[in-house]
Amino acid sequence: MNISHNFFLYFKNNEPVLFNYKEKKEYSVRKEYLKTLIDHSNTGEEKTNEDIIVRDFINADILTDKNNLETPYLNYYAHIFHNITKDTSVTMSDSTEEEWAGQYLEVCKRVKQEPLPRRGKVEDFEVVIKLPAPDEINLNLVDTLKKRKTVREFEETEVDIRQLSNLLFYTFGYIHGEEEEYGEFRRRSSPSGGCLQIIEPYITVFNVEGVKKGVYWYEPETHSLCKVTDEFSYQDLRDCLAGQFFGNKCSFGVFFAANLEVLAWKYKTPRNYKVVYLEAGHFSQTSQLIAVTQSLNTWITGAFTESAIEKLCQMDGIKKIPVFFTAYGKGELLSMHSIMRKKLDEYSTN
Structure with missing residues (x-):
């Protein structure tokens, strides 16, 4: 008999639990059951003859005659995640x-x-910067789409505070004003699951006119920047981005954070985690298009060190987590950073 590949063992409140991630079923496991399972693993130990326990394992598909190992296209943990969230609608x-x-x-x-759940408010912060009122933007959508291009090497350039104000308002602000139909669920420019608006921007300011360096949380109700951290360097950014240096010299960046507490308030199934990254993608795309209207270039990444971002942005990593990053500024419209190009040339000549 084979131990099914559709299970993993974890501990909840100090008690062992076998979880079938395909069927979304949990089984509490007593000590004698754990021993029997170990006996059937490749440990070299003598197999037990406790027929009742074996029969229970067979009935639960924990022990099977088949080898049901699947070869995922992604890694094993991503495969588990996909199956846990599969077919789990409310x-x-x-x-x-x-x-x-x-x-x-x-x-x-x-x-x-x-x-x-209570969202953050300006009164939670000691330093608050009221941003200037946004300008009206009237540009051709197709031309804007064509001009959007990722850059990987920024120039040290100061951007106007109005450019930052416009980008934050049209991406994360309440552009529709107050709508009776939606009440406190104020709509923004990107679609949001259940209109919960779980994406919150943390802005890393490096070179913006009239704004000191640091990390700020954007509060859309009053269109304000709220100081989170006084200092934030390009090296800090690299540490957050798993060593990536493509954001160096950007004028400012935005960490997209997801408010999981608000999301879980309405949606209780494992599937809600998929919505988090879909929503971040919507807002990222919108922000990049708005950046084009402000004559700004962008670089985006989903590869980073979450714990470093959580520390610097003062997120708890449970109720609120980082899910994406975008850098903004002036850069060369090249497909490769000069350091990467140099390395590639060295490889080509060897």
Whole structure:
């Protein structure tokens, strides 16, 4: 008999749990069951003859005659994540349209009974900078799309505070004003799962007119920057970006953070984690297009050291996590950084 590859063992409240990530089923495991499982592993130990336990394992598909190992295209942990979040909607696909609407309303009824988690406010910060009112932007969309291009080497350039103000307002601000239909769920320029607006920007300022260097949290209600950290260097940025140096000399950058507390307030299934990165992608695309309208170049990355970002941006890594980064400024419209080009040339000549 083989131990199924669809299970992993973890401990919850100091008790062992076997989890079938394909079927989303959990099994509490007693000591004698753990011993039997070890006996059936490749440990070289003598196999047990406790038929009742073996039968229970077979009934739960933990022990199987088949070798159900799948070879994922991504790594094993990404494969587990995909299956854990697969087919986990809050509603049933085999219901009628009326039944589905009723199921969704029941979810909303349950959510309404819980208070919406408190979002950050300007009064939470000692230093607050009120940004200038945004300018009106009227540019051709197709031309803007064509001009968007990722750069990997910035020039040391100071940008106007109005450029930063415009970018933050049209990407993360409440551009629709107050809408009675949505109440406190103020819409922004990008789609958001459940209109929860979980993406929050943390701005790393390096070279912006009228704004001191540091890390700021953007508060959309008053269109303000709230100081989080006094100092933030390009080396700090490199440390956050797993050594990547393509953001060096950018005028400012934005860490896209996800407010998981607000997301979990409405959506309780494992699938909600997929929404986090989809939403970050929407806002990233919008920010890059707005950057073009402000004559700014951009570089983006999803490769970083989360713990370093959480520390510098004062995120707890549980309720709020970093999910993306974009750098803004003036740069060369080249596909490769000069250091990378030099290294490539060295390889080519060897």
